[in-house]
Amino acid sequence: MNPASASIQAPSPETRAKRARLEKLLRGYGRLIVAFSGGVDSAFLAVVARRVLGNDMWAVTADSESLAPEELVEARELATRFGFTHEVVRTDELKDPRYQANTQDRCYFCKSVLMERLMALARERGARVALGANVDDLGDHRPGERAAREHGAVFPLREAGLTKAEIRALSAELGLPTADKPAAACLASRIPFGDPVTAEKLRQVAQAEAFLHRSGFPECRVRHHGPVARLELPTARLPDVLAAREELLAGIKKCGFVFVALDLQGLRSGSLHEAVKPGATAKLES
Numbered sequence: 001m002n003p004a005s006a007s008i009q010a011p012s013p014e015t016r017a018k019r020a021r022l023e024k025l026l027r028g029y030g031r032l033i034v035a036f037s038g039g040v041d042s043a044f045l046a047v048v049a050r051r052v053l054g055n056d057m058w059a060v061t062a063d064s065e066s067l068a069p070e071e072l073v074e075a076r077e078l079a080t081r082f083g084f085t086h087e088v089v090r091t092d093e094l095k096d097p098r099y100q101a102n103t104q105d106r107c108y109f110c111k112s113v114l115m116e117r118l119m120a121l122a123r124e125r126g127a128r129v130a131l132g133a134n135v136d137d138l139g140d141h142r143p144g145e146r147a148a149r150e151h152g153a154v155f156p157l158r159e160a161g162l163t164k165a166e167i168r169a170l171s172a173e174l175g176l177p178t179a180d181k182p183a184a185a186c187l188a189s190r191i192p193f194g195d196p197v198t199a200e201k202l203r204q205v206a207q208a209e210a211f212l213h214r215s216g217f218p219e220c221r222v223r224h225h226g227p228v229a230r231l232e233l234p235t236a237r238l239p240d241v242l243a244a245r246e247e248l249l250a251g252i253k254k255c256g257f258v259f260v261a262l263d264l265q266g267l268r269s270g271s272l273h274e275a276v277k278p279g280a281t282a283k284l285e286s
Helices: 003-007 013-029 040-056 069-082 106-125 143-150 164-173 199-214 235-243 245-253 271-275
Strands: 032-035 057-063 085-090 128-130 221-225 228-232 259-262
Touching: 013 040, 013 164, 032 040, 032 106, 040 057, 040 069, 040 164, 057 069, 057 106, 069 085, 069 199, 085 106, 106 128, 106 143, 199 221, 199 228, 199 245, 228 245, 235 245, 235 259, 245 259
Parallel strands: 032 057, 032 128, 057 085, 228 259
Antiparallel strands: 221 228
């Protein structure tokens, strides 16, 4: 279990009022396709939408090299457990040279590919397309969200005023295993800007992070720096990493890395932005 679960509070009356607002929004859509990654936000949105809309809600997951295989497995298990329709569509963002180039607008091109697939399904079914962004994301520049808005997506969690902490609290109340799930992002976010995104690099990252998860480190990032794997883990876990040094070194090298480095600053979101010059930044999901 994620240590963050200890900090999850019971929903306040204000939070419950926001859930009621969310349910009203969902009823107004009539039919809905939820972009379902299996993360905290999209899982909560899918479960509540299922309760409100029944069979008029479809959860759709994009499967590509940038999605960790274990994330797809967990998404399928969650859909089965909570009884909502789950579909998987294959996306091919790696065929787009603009995505491969890995500029700061990479997420825009990836999300554009996904939205084209989801909007085609939505037109067939007379449905809207919803993403699970929350109000905590409002201060960030997110190219992927810009692409979603351009394609007509809706953001009901944000419109209802829900924060990440509130979504975790409501998820815990519903019995969702994602309530304390660590934050996640697509595997391409582990590759420094300007380094081309390739299927091989994504495979290396996916395998290395899956190995760390199996080794008892659910919160981690493996940043891909060519032959070097830079490990980010919570600073409180650094002694545990050093205690398992030989095992971790061997396992991560098997994933194709030559060197394994431990980042003494610990786990943090968007660390690759630290190398981007001020004035040229665009914060991506990472």
